Amino acid sequence: MPYRRTERVEARLADNRERILGAARRLITEGGFREAQVGAIAAAADVATGTIYRYFPSKAELFIEVLRVICERELNVVSAIAASGGSASERIASAVRAFVSRALRAPRLAYAIIVEPVDPEVDLVRLEYRRGQVRVFEAMIEDGVRAGEFPPQNAAVSAACLVGAFLESLVRPLSEHSFALEEERREVIEATVEFSRRAVKGGPTP
Amino acid sequence: MPYRRTERVEARLADNRERILGAARRLITEGGFREAQVGAIAAAADVATGTIYRYFPSKAELFIEVLRVICERELNVVSAIAASGGSASERIASAVRAFVSRALRAPRLAYAIIVEPVDPEVDLVRLEYRRGQVRVFEAMIEDGVRAGEFPPQNAAVSAACLVGAFLESLVRPLSEHSFALEEERREVIEATVEFSRRAVKGGPTP
Amino acid sequence: MPYRRTERVEARLADNRERILGAARRLITEGGFREAQVGAIAAAADVATGTIYRYFPSKAELFIEVLRVICERELNVVSAIAASGGSASERIASAVRAFVSRALRAPRLAYAIIVEPVDPEVDLVRLEYRRGQVRVFEAMIEDGVRAGEFPPQNAAVSAACLVGAFLESLVRPLSEHSFALEEERREVIEATVEFSRRAVKGGPTP
Amino acid sequence: MPYRRTERVEARLADNRERILGAARRLITEGGFREAQVGAIAAAADVATGTIYRYFPSKAELFIEVLRVICERELNVVSAIAASGGSASERIASAVRAFVSRALRAPRLAYAIIVEPVDPEVDLVRLEYRRGQVRVFEAMIEDGVRAGEFPPQNAAVSAACLVGAFLESLVRPLSEHSFALEEERREVIEATVEFSRRAVKGGPTP
DNA sequence: CATGAATGAGAATTCATTCAT
DNA sequence: TATGAATGAATTCTCATTCAT
Numbered sequence: 001m002p003y004r005r006t007e008r009v010e011a012r013l014a015d016n017r018e019r020i021l022g023a024a025r026r027l028i029t030e031g032g033f034r035e036a037q038v039g040a041i042a043a044a045a046d047v048a049t050g051t052i053y054r055y056f057p058s059k060a061e062l063f064i065e066v067l068r069v070i071c072e073r074e075l076n077v078v079s080a081i082a083a084s085g086g087s088a089s090e091r092i093a094s095a096v097r098a099f100v101s102r103a104l105r106a107p108r109l110a111y112a113i114i115v116e117p118v119d120p121e122v123d124l125v126r127l128e129y130r131r132g133q134v135r136v137f138e139a140m141i142e143d144g145v146r147a148g149e150f151p152p153q154n155a156a157v158s159a160a161c162l163v164g165a166f167l168e169s170l171v172r173p174l175s176e177h178s179f180a181l182e183e184e185r186r187e188v189i190e191a192t193v194e195f196s197r198r199a200v201k202g203g204p205t206p
Numbered sequence: 207m208p209y210r211r212t213e214r215v216e217a218r219l220a221d222n223r224e225r226i227l228g229a230a231r232r233l234i235t236e237g238g239f240r241e242a243q244v245g246a247i248a249a250a251a252d253v254a255t256g257t258i259y260r261y262f263p264s265k266a267e268l269f270i271e272v273l274r275v276i277c278e279r280e281l282n283v284v285s286a287i288a289a290s291g292g293s294a295s296e297r298i299a300s301a302v303r304a305f306v307s308r309a310l311r312a313p314r315l316a317y318a319i320i321v322e323p324v325d326p327e328v329d330l331v332r333l334e335y336r337r338g339q340v341r342v343f344e345a346m347i348e349d350g351v352r353a354g355e356f357p358p359q360n361a362a363v364s365a366a367c368l369v370g371a372f373l374e375s376l377v378r379p380l381s382e383h384s385f386a387l388e389e390e391r392r393e394v395i396e397a398t399v400e401f402s403r404r405a406v407k408g409g410p411t412p
Numbered sequence: 413m414p415y416r417r418t419e420r421v422e423a424r425l426a427d428n429r430e431r432i433l434g435a436a437r438r439l440i441t442e443g444g445f446r447e448a449q450v451g452a453i454a455a456a457a458d459v460a461t462g463t464i465y466r467y468f469p470s471k472a473e474l475f476i477e478v479l480r481v482i483c484e485r486e487l488n489v490v491s492a493i494a495a496s497g498g499s500a501s502e503r504i505a506s507a508v509r510a511f512v513s514r515a516l517r518a519p520r521l522a523y524a525i526i527v528e529p530v531d532p533e534v535d536l537v538r539l540e541y542r543r544g545q546v547r548v549f550e551a552m553i554e555d556g557v558r559a560g561e562f563p564p565q566n567a568a569v570s571a572a573c574l575v576g577a578f579l580e581s582l583v584r585p586l587s588e589h590s591f592a593l594e595e596e597r598r599e600v601i602e603a604t605v606e607f608s609r610r611a612v613k614g615g616p617t618p
Numbered sequence: 619m620p621y622r623r624t625e626r627v628e629a630r631l632a633d634n635r636e637r638i639l640g641a642a643r644r645l646i647t648e649g650g651f652r653e654a655q656v657g658a659i660a661a662a663a664d665v666a667t668g669t670i671y672r673y674f675p676s677k678a679e680l681f682i683e684v685l686r687v688i689c690e691r692e693l694n695v696v697s698a699i700a701a702s703g704g705s706a707s708e709r710i711a712s713a714v715r716a717f718v719s720r721a722l723r724a725p726r727l728a729y730a731i732i733v734e735p736v737d738p739e740v741d742l743v744r745l746e747y748r749r750g751q752v753r754v755f756e757a758m759i760e761d762g763v764r765a766g767e768f769p770p771q772n773a774a775v776s777a778a779c780l781v782g783a784f785l786e787s788l789v790r791p792l793s794e795h796s797f798a799l800e801e802e803r804r805e806v807i808e809a810t811v812e813f814s815r816r817a818v819k820g821g822p823t824p
Numbered sequence: 825c826a827t828g829a830a831t832g833a834g835a836a837t838t839c840a841t842t843c844a845t
Numbered sequence: 846t847a848t849g850a851a852t853g854a855a856t857t858c859t860c861a862t863t864c865a866t
Contacts, residue, residue, distance in 0.1 A: 016850085032323060038836060048852045053837070115321040151404075154397035161401045164374020165367035191360035195367045198357075199405030222826095244861060245828095254827040256863075265861065428847090450840060451849095460848040462842075471840065527733040529650065542786075563816075569809035573783035577817070580782020603772035607779045610769070611817030634829085656857060666831045671858065 017055045019045040024066050029109040033063065033118040060121045067122065070113055071129035074099065075136070082136045088144030089201055092137065092162075096196045100166050100189050114167050134159045141200055151202050158200055165199065166192050223261045225251040230272045235315040239269065239324045266327045273328060276319060277335035280305065281342070288342050294350030295407055298343065298368075302402045306372050306395050320373050340365045347406055357408050364406055371405065372398050429467045431457040436478045441521040445475065445530045472533045479534065482525060483541035486511065487548070494548050500556030501613055504549065504574075508608045512578050512601050526579050546571045553612055563614050570612055577611065578604050635673045637663040642684050647727040651681065651736040678739045685740065688731055689747035692717065693754070700754045706762030707819055710755065710780075714814045718784050718807050732785050752777045759818055769820050776818055783817070784810050 023045035027036040038059050042049045056062040081095040103110035113126065138159035144150035229251035233242040244265050248255040262268040287301045309316035320336075323329055344365035350356035435457035439448040450471050454461040468474040493507045515522035529535055550571035556562035641663035645654040656677050660667045674680040699713040721728035731744065756777035762768035 034323065037834090039834095049836090050838075050853065051851055054850065059836070116323050153400065153404075154393065157394055157397035158401050160374050161371035161398060161405075165371040165405070168366050168370020168373065187360065188363055191363035192367060194359060195364050195405055198359075198408040199367075199371070199401055202404040202408055243859095248828090255861090256828065257826055259862070260825070449838095454849090461840090461850090462848055463846085465841070466846070529652065529734050565812060565816075566805065566809035569806055570813050572786050573810060573813045573817075576786020577779035577783040580778050580785065599772065600775055603775035604779060606771065607776050607817055610771075610820040611779075611783070611813055614816040614820055655855090657855095667857085668832065668859075669830055672829065677857070 016045070016047060016051065020047065020052055020055055020062070021066060021069070024062055025070075025109070028063075028066065028112045029106055032108070032112050032116050033122075034116075036063070060119050063118055063122045064125050067113060067125045067129070070109070071125065071132075074102065075129060075132050077102065078133060078136050082140050088140050088147060088149050089197060092140050092144075092200060093193050093197055095137070095140070096162070096166050097189055097193050100192050101185070104185050104189070130163065134163050137162050144200065150200050153200070162196055162199060165195060222251075222253055222257060226253065226258055226261055226268065227272055227275065230268055231276070231315075234269075234272065234318050235312055238314060238318045238322050239328075240322075242269075266325045269324055269328045270331050273319060273331045273335070276315070277331065277338075280308070281335065281338050283308070284339060284342050288346050294346050294353060294355050295403060298346050298350075298406060299399050299403055301343070301346070302368070302372055303395055303399050306398050307391070310391050310395070336369060340369050343368050350406065356406050359406070368402055368405060371401060428457070428459055428463065432459065432464055432467055432474065433478055433481065436474055437482070437521075440475075440478065440524050441518055444520060444524045445528050445534075448475075472531045475530055475534045476537050479525060479537045479541070482521070483537065483544075486514070487541065487544050489514070490545060490548050494552050500552050500559060500561050501609060504552050504556075504612060505605050505609055507549070507552070508574070508578055509601055509605050512604050513597070516597050516601070542575060546575050549574050556612065562612050565612070574608055574611060577607060634663070634665060634669065638665065638670055638673055638680070639684060639687070642680055643688075643727070646681075646684060646730045647724055650726070650730050650734050651740075652734075654681070678737050681736055681740045682743050685731060685743045685747070688727070689743065689750075692720065693747065693750050695720065696751060696754050700758050706758050706765060706767050707815060710758050710762075710818060711811050711815055713755070713758070714780070714784050715807055715811050718810050719803070722803050722807070748781065752781050755780050762818065768818050771818070780814055780817060783813060 020041065024036055024041045027040055027044055038052055039049055041062070042052055045052075052059075052062065056065065077098050078095045081091055081098060084091060084094075086094075114130075134156070138155045141150060141153070141155040141158050141162075145152055145155065226247065230242055230247045233246055233250055244258055245255055247268070248258055251258075258265075258268065262271070283304055284301045287297055287304060290297060290300075292300075319332065340362070342365075344361045347356060347359070347361040347364050347368075351358055351361065432453065436448055436453045439452055439456055450464055451461055453474070454464055457464075464471075464474065468477065489510055490507045493503055493510060496503060496506075498506075525538065525541075546568070548571075550567045553562060553565070553567040553570050553574075557564055557567065638659065642654055642659045645658055645662055656670055657667055659680070660670055663670075670677075670680065674683065695716055696713045699709055699716060702709060702712075704712075732748070752774070756773045759768060759771070759773040759776050759780075763770055763773065
């Protein structure tokens with residue numbers, strides 16, 4: 001019954017790969033890149049150290065994949081919102097809300113992904129991701145300016161500031177261990193959305 | 207001549223302490239925490255490795271002090287502006303301009319202070335500093351809201367976003383090796399100031 | 413059809429065994445023992461890693477067998493010449509010429525067999541082989557001495573020196589990447605033969 | 619008393635460096651490069667592993683220095699004989715005798731230095747040394763040919779063969795653990811010298 | 825106090841060998 | 846019997862910290 005065997009073997013392989021990625025992600029989430037050492041990841045994934053190297057050529061490559069998976073997903077969420085219908089203002093608000101609320105659910109991970117440096121190689125992925133995000137917001141801001149919805153502004157800088165603004169709103173809660181309450185989270189999210197709206201649009205919310 | 211001798215010894219001690227702090231700061235400025243190793247700092251300060259440990263109980267404590275000195279100075283600059291006369295709007299603009307323009311002059315150092323992780327212990331100082339900065343901006347925003355200058359808003363979140371906004375405007379250029387030109391720097395600074403003004407005030411600049 | 417099945421299975425077994433030996437030999441020829449890793453040999457033989465261990469108890473034993481096969485063949489060539497007719501002088505010249513010219517055709521392999529260390533166990537085989545070769549030359553020298561063809565000498569030492577002499581003439585070219593030209597090779601071969609002739613016989617070639 | 623202190627400190631430093639070199643040399647002598655691992659060398663030198671790296675940038679560099687020291691000394695001995703007065707024949711005989719008798723005193727080391735490969739970097743030193751030795755003999759052979767003392771021959775090949783010849787006479791005893799007796803050693807040495815004399819000169823010793 | 829050599833716990837990576845399927 | 850993923854001991858090198866002088 002080769003079919004079933006192949007199936008099982010592949011399942012196990014995929015499983016291990018996922019387990020390693022999951023373990024790495026978990027350790028990064030808990031203690032940042034610093035505590036995500038090869039031995040610790042192996043232990044957390046319940047495999048031998050050598051096994052890590054069957055799936056990833058180096059620790060850096062493993063981290064890169066962890067980052068890439070998360071970043072791509074986040075970028076997709078924001079991009080989808082940017083491509084949807086609605087005014088620039090509405091889309092930016094949605095995008096900020098989506099991003100911030102998602103990140104607040106795993107703040108330590110968000111921090112690691114957003115700012116914690118590891119390795120020049122790994123950092124490149126992070127930077128690429130941030131640049132991608134900034135570009136998405138930049139495009140929305142330009143739309144809004146063209147449509148007369150927003151005042152003229154340096155869209156690139158505004159976009160960077162916007163991304164920074166909501167990143168900070170993540171980093172701060174991080175250090176405060178609070179935000180366990182859904183209500184507090186909601187308040188932060190909405191205030192951040194409001195801030196962003198004013199920042200690009202100027203003029204008070206009607 | 208015990209008096210003079212004591213004086214000299216103390217002078218030398220103070221001197222060594224300063225030299226070590228200066229060397230550490232210089233190395234962090236040039237290559238971040240990563241390249242500021244105890245041996246390298248000792249060499250740069252022209253003292254023996256062991257001497258470092260006579261003045262600082264550990265590398266972490268040395269870094270903490272370096273960080274603290276810089277952060278305090280930055281915080282003082284911003285606090286002074288906050289305490290000066292003028293409308294909340296003007297003071298926030300000045301504070302943002304001051305901070306961003308100062309940081310752009312030593313971008314590697316700014317990066318290290320703002321995001322580069324070192325050690326949980328050291329990271330605490332960084333967070334404390336950011337919190338301090340946020341508090342200063344929070345107070346200015348509250349002033350503005352009370353004076354009817356700004357629309358009602360969650361001042362704490364707005365302040366955090368503001369700080370994040372201008373931190374990002376620093377971190378990004380950092381990775382792009384550009385901004386060697388004074389003119390580009392000025393453009394970024396002014397666009398950031400403008401963004402901040404809109405973000406807290408709403409409504410376009412008159 | 414048990415008979416045919418057994419036959420096929422044995423054929424395949426023999427086939428696998430040969431394929432593994434061949435792959436090991438090929439890899440050693442190309443990159444020496446160092447690059448002939450179990451995984452690489454398995455890949456080159458188109459079998460699974462584990463399969464190697466069905467045919468050979470360890471990597472060392474596999475290498476030993478590779479070495480033994482090659483060494484036996486080389487020894488046979490030289491022995492056949494030693495047993496053939498002709499004067500001791502002629503036979504030694506032929507043997508040296510045969511050995512050197514064969515080795516120069518696969519220099520990396522020759523190097524591995526002659527000097528590259530692997531494992532104490534494997535090295536024993538190499539030494540045994542050298543000893544065998546020395547014995548063959550020793551016998552020819554003794555023949556020549558008895559026949560009055562060569563001056564009296566310590567045949568054992570002479571034989572060892574002879575073998576060393578032509579091994580060196582191999583090892584050196586190896587490191588020089590030259591000898592791509594047939595003519596150069598021929599010159600080295602003949603000069604080596606000439607050296608050997610003088611060394612055992614004394615007196616210039618007529 | 620700074621003078622004495624400096625003196626002592628330097629003595630200790632030199633001592634450690636020598637101890638590490640000595641330990642490395644000893645381990646190589648006993649078990650070849652293979653068994654001379656950083657940890658083992660440190661233990662044998664009675665220092666911590668890290669100490670090795672204070673004196674040598676890498677294991678390869680340490681080995682290179684071990685090799686270089688020994689090779690230089692050997693080369694000097696042979697070169698001095700080559701530069702001394704006397705016929706080419708006499709000088710070659712002396713040089714062979716000197717080299718072989720020296721090497722027979724530490725055969726495992728001689729083997730490591732002469733043939734055991736380690737690392738491309740390290741191997742270069744070995745090759746350079748062998749080439750140096752061959753060149754010395756080549757020059758003596760050319761002298762002899764010019765003087766009509768030796769028959770015309772390819773001096774480069776003859777020199778290589780000569781070096782190989784006496785190297786082999788070393789490698790063989792190595793594997794036989796014998797040659798503890800002074801008399802046996804002497805017999806091997808003299809037979810090797812005789813072989814070399816005939817090889818370059820042709821014609822029996824008078 | 826100052827020195828800087830010595831320390832040694834770690835950390836990443838490799839590869840022969842095993843064993844469940 | 847064949848497979849090849851999993852194993853984990855072994856190895857090199859780093860760097861904060863200590864301590865004899």
